[in-house]
Amino acid sequence: MLSDSPDRPTRVLLVTGLSGAGKTTALRALEDLGWEPVDNFPVRLIGRLLHTAPGAGQDGDSGPLAIGFDSRTRGFDPHAVMAEIEGLAKAEDFAFSTLFLDCGAEELERRYNETRRRHPLAADRPAAAGIAAERELMEPLRRWADVVISTTDFSSNDLLRTIRELFAPTAPQDMTVTVSSFGFARGMVPTADLVFDMRFLDNPHWDENLRPLTGRDAPVAERIQGDPAWAEAFERIRDLVIFLLPRYEAQGKAYVNIAFGCTGGKHRSVFAAEALAAALRGLGHNPTLLHRNLDSNAADGVEGAARA
Template sequence: MSHVTDSASSAALPQRVPPQRVLLVTGLLGAGKTTALRTLEDLGWEAIDNFPLRLLDRLLEPEPGQSEADGDATPLAIGFDTRTRGFDPQAVIAKVKALAARPDLSVTTLFLDCGGAELERRYNETRRRHPMSEDKPAAGGIAAERDLLAPLRRWADVVISTTDFTTNDLQQAIRQQFASISPSRTTLTISSFGFARGTPPLADLVFDMRFLNNPHWDDALRPMTGKDAPVGDYIRRDPAFAEAYERILGLLLLLLPRFETQGKAYVNIAFGCTGGRHRSVFMAEQIGQGLRDAGFSPTLLHRNLSARTASLLEGAQAVQV
């Protein structure tokens, strides 16, 4: 009886709302803050650069009448540096400590560092003047800025040095550090199509299924599609099917995580046969299920499955295959 009572009581409790993730991005000018924020934006974060720090409390306050449960779950990345209005390292630290104490916020600070010689090279290459150097060489402004930012660097949760980084290296580092808490993954689409109507223009990977035995030439199977069990049984009996399926699935399981690590937002995989009704449809369905079993969430599209002329096109062209 007590177990039932406890369950009923716990069911009545409100669901705990995950805290709003906030990432504060700062560091030396020229160390890559803009690149970091753009990469976070590609990962699904809402990014704001050079936001006035005195308004940070107001930005993170819920709107009037809005409960915590109604809050926006999109992670927020806020960039600031020595040029930001009201910049004061000690004041920033005090403000962030106060925000981190709030139960509805999860606050992290990222500091981007870079060696002085490399920063000088970057300023000389772009012909930009360091904001703190005035009429002096860039080295003086960089040294002054480093001294000013020292408390923030010591206090930051994450420090990334970009001295030896290319732009792509920094993008990779940001993805590796923060992709796991981003709201979305690569959007994966698997499609089938008929070569008789052309290759999909946006396909990243195209697999030609015309090496498999063609169900079109079986009178009983011709009206069916690759979604029908008799067609699937027919294709599975092809000696090449099992090995082809395993090799294609293995290749995709190798490539897809790397595409995601590289920040590729969309991956389109297309399977083609002559008319787009039998072999390509069946293989797309099988690979889609294999990827679901591996933890992916593909969307399946069959471009020519409902085309009235697909069967005629297949009959006309399969003679050449």
Template sequence: MTSESTHGSPPQRSTTQRSTKVLLVTGMLGAGKTTALRALEDLGWEPVDNFPVRLIGRLLHTAPGPGHEGEAGGGDAPLAIGFDSRTRGFDPHAIVAEIAAIAEDEDVSFTLLYLDCGAEELERRYNETRRRHPLAGDRPVAEGISAEREIMEPLRRIADVVISTTQFSTNDLQRTIRELFAPSAPQDMTVTVSSFGFSRGMVPTADLVFDMRFLDNPHWIDELRPLTGRDEPVAEHIRADPAWDEAFARIRGLVLMLLPRYEAQGKAYVNIAFGCTGGKHRSVFAAESLARALREKGRSPTLLHRNLDSGTNDLVEGSTRS
């Protein structure tokens, strides 16, 4: 799983405290919107699914004020509003304009969450459930997915947080939602440190990506292969690499220098990703090391390992030592 502040120029959010907290939840059909909304409901959010986004302004201005716990718009019940390409009157460009208008409201603090997923995985999910894609008609599912992705692109571009569920189980998504949107989550900038395997695709939502494949690969050590970057024998092997100390010191210094600058720019979410070939050894150790360094500096990063449970094999790592 991955999450981030996406590229592009999203509407400017005020960093001051506001009375009504709103999370807009959208994305590709089949990417996990229903699961996300249920997880948010468990966290105390008031979920509203398939709501016409053009009516959000009316909803916010007619909802009960603070003090009506459990009611939409109440100070103790933040709103989680779900919508997608099937929602009545769906028009992505009109929604972008509506979001820009909401951003100017001093009494509303909102975040746009976009759930994405790879085309092959979405097609597998449709085939598994035998559902028809709403935009496919009599054509193959892949064509409907492609058409939907084009339609949804304006929303993905301005999203505050993008979570790719391609490699996620239902539990993975629920856990990520809890980590990002639990009431106890820090209100300051959220920092996510993640690991991944390049052989299984880049993290599309990362703000900073560090390629750790320059380090000696523990995969080619028989006794280390079944272990992970969380295990001390692997950690010792990586720390023994002459390049590790200097490289990590520079990465650590760069990140510690950039984070305050991101905060000064009003950035709410930063995802720092470490990659290696399979996502099991070098990237995991590097992510764990940076997360530890950030905690020592008083930060509370979310730590995610996308491919830690995917397993590694010679087909993924390559046929020769690298």
């Protein structure tokens, strides 16, 4: 999946995420797999690095480069990072992808308490305050990343195994498929290749019994499946995705993100994403499933006006 050859652009993997989520472990694993790691690098200087880093293999071709960076970089600005990389991707012979390491707040706080380290954004505050501030700062990069790995329930060995599966030179050439859900009221998914708007379905939010639940819960699933438009719409979406995936792969696309949106990102889009992921697994695919707004608080102001 990730092997280089002289007639292909040099692969550059940007490794970032929340402090304490496993960036150092990931870079060490990548180094063991033959990547050349550079950690804590100012992204504004990446153009200079790419033209000076040796990274030469035995045949003289450039090997893959893994660049680690996070919020500790002076003057860190996620939007500037994205603009810099997008500019280089257009002008240079490099194939960029981004790995974002995420982790739940409680688990991060536990890790900091266990190691007695201070969070880099909370020098004189509790670790929880720094974690919250960093999550807000890094959210644009999380949404922009090609691959997001949550290490909340991971041991170090779990992360090492996942990195090997995704980035080993001998890994399968299969395309990485991500199926995600999101709420339009909380912003689009900028990295989505296919976006399906599920707001034509009846909204479970306006049922007081269903409001605190999500699209993963059986009562919400039953409500959505009971909408007359659901079955035919999902069948057409599923068939379109199945038709397109091999064509994306034939064009050499390494990552495909299929996103389902509804108003708040908790009910209709979540159920649809779960349904498509299950359908793809049944066909032999192994999609990554992400629910961006699953834990967001339900709010009438976000959902809009209820139907009479």
